[in-house]
Amino acid sequence: MSTFVVFDLEFTSWPGALEEDWSGPGQLxxxxxIGALRLREDFSIVEEYEVLVRPVANPKLxxxxxxxxxxxxxxxxxxxxxPAAALGDFLGFCQDQTVLSYGNDMVVLGENVGWARFRGEEIKNSILSADFLNIRxxxxxHAPKTAAANSGRLWQALGLPQPMAGKEHSALFDCYSIAAALRHLCGAGATLPEGCL
Known part of the structure; x- marks a missing residue:
């Protein structure tokens, strides 16, 4: 049975950064x-992935x-x-998989890979070895009531049971929320986009 990955990121932020698209001085x-789930076609979980990463430009959160x-x-x-160790390890987890995020997390991933390489750090595994897709x-x-929800609130927007202990803005919790939403919609007859599996 084939598998795919759902992932979510938490990255440095400050008051107003989202609204200003991280355009303030030093706001990278x-x-x-990083949180991720490897899922089977039936949305059962094969493996969890979770890691903390030490930021370089803004080491103080x-x-x-x-x-x-x-x-x-x-x-x-x-x-x-x-960063290079965490990114390389995560890209190894994603190798040869379709990798879904709820939003532009693959862009943020690419930014971080670029910064690490600019610093001269070696990253094992290539970002090109996986197919990244924004599922949002x-x-x-398929569920317009989710349009205003972040990844960690998808389960609430759809009226589903809380997918695990925890709360939104924890990368792994947000992955469980995304997976619950996908499972629910596909169980109701929706079909994931071509190439997801």
Whole structure:
């Protein structure tokens, strides 16, 4: 049975950064957490993936980011991987898979790969070894009430049970929320876009 990956990122942020598209001085979208699920065609979970990443340009997390995600500075300092190591490991998890995100997370992933390479760091595994797809337009078309929901609130927008313990803006929780939404819509007769499986 073939598999595919759903992933989500948490990246550095500050008050107003989203509204201003991270255009403030020094506001880079540096990845701090990667979450992913490898799923079978029936949406059963094969494997979970979760890692913390130490940002380089902004190593001190903003209070805004910590309040939003619950990710504490101490956790990143003690358990976070260097960006190149985390990115290479995650790209290995995604190799030869279709990889779905709810939004432009693949763009942020590409930015972080580019910055690491610019710093002269080697990244094992290529971003080109997987097929990345933004599933948000498909999902919003099949369930218009999800259009205003972030990835961690999709389960609520669709009236589904909470998919796991936790809360939105935790990358792995958000993956479970995306997977629950996909399972629900496909169970109601929708078909994932061609090439997803």
């Amino acid at each position: 979208r540096e990845i701090v957490q 903003s209070a805004f980011f910590t309040d939003l995600t619950g990710i504490k500075q101490e956790a990143v300092d003690q358990n976070g991987l260097p 337009p498909w999902l919003n078309t």
